[in-house]
Each structure stands twice: as C-alpha cells, then as structure tokens.
Amino acid sequence: MSIPHTRQSTERLLTPGEVASLFRVDPKTVTRWATAGRIGSIRTPGGHRRFRESEVQALLATLTTEASTADAR
C-alpha cells in the first residue's frame, strides 16, 4: 500500500502537443488517452492538461518492441 507522496517539484510536465509529437499522433488522441485513464494527467484550473514526462517515457518504453539483439552489429 502506501500511497506515494505527490511531492516531486522536479517532475517535468509536458503539454498535450508535446506528448502528441512523441507518439506521432494528434493531440486529440492524447486527450482521449487521458480521458480513458490510460495515462495520468494534471489539469490546469482552466481545464487544460499537462502530463508527467516520466510517465510518458514509461508508456513509450512499455509499448516499444525491440527486435532480437542477436549479433546485429
């Protein structure tokens, strides 16, 4: 258990557009991921979303499939 403290001032946040660029998708798609709960988000008081860079990187790594590292080089 133990709920992790939300005390990370060094946590870099990304805009929807930046995340969209990383995944090569439309910003709207990123919005849907957030709505569907596939990725955590931080909303500004105005309603716009920001995403944790570490979480985005982790998601990218999770969805990344590498080819066998047989002797490729």
Place this chain on the structure above:
Amino acid sequence: MSIPHTRQSTERLLTPGEVASLFRVDPKTVTRWATAGRIGSIRTPGGHRRFRESEVQALLATLTTEASTADAR
C-alpha cells in the same frame, strides 16, 4: 470549527513564476487565475502577487488524475 493552528511560520509563499513552473504554464496564466478568483493571492504593496504554497499544492493534488492501474489494451 475554527483552526487555532495558524502556522504561518510554515506557510511558504510562492511567486507567480514558481507556481507557473509547478503547472507548466506561463506566469501570466497564474496571474489570470488569481484575477479570476480560481486561486487565492496575496498582494505586495507594490502590486505583485504571492501564493500560499499549501493552497497551490492542494489545488495541484485536486487536479491530478492517476492513470488506471489496470492495463486495458
């Protein structure tokens, strides 16, 4: 109930720029939040704004949504 524990010694004040960094927005945006009454602010005699760290942290926590722990593909 009233709260006699007014620990202002622990009450740090943040500048617009610091709050902006936490939300990954422009300092001007934080100013608009204060003007719109979305966040409480303290004005210096010169007109500059300062924000209560506890209030900012609380607001940040409220607007934060964690990703679903279940991996639905």
Place this chain on the structure above:
DNA sequence: CTTCAATGGGGTAATTGGGGGA
C-alpha cells in the same frame, strides 16, 4: 544608490477542450 531579473498590464496569435461524424 545602482543593477537586473521578475511582475503587471494590454493586446494578439496559438493551443486546447468538447461534441459530433467519417
């Protein structure tokens, strides 16, 4: 007193959100 980064105010461009449909 001098310096200089940060802030406020105003105005304008860019991004985002939400609904709906392809």
Place this chain on the structure above:
DNA sequence: TTTGTCCCAATTACCCCATTGA
C-alpha cells in the same frame, strides 16, 4: 475499436514596456 478531422468557445502563450523587488 481507435484515430483523424471539422466546428466553435475557452484557455493559454508570446509580444510590447513601465514598475517592482532583492
């Protein structure tokens, strides 16, 4: 089922320069 696109309204970002704060 997921994504991209069009609509419009709201929010946010960047430009100017005078003032404040340290």
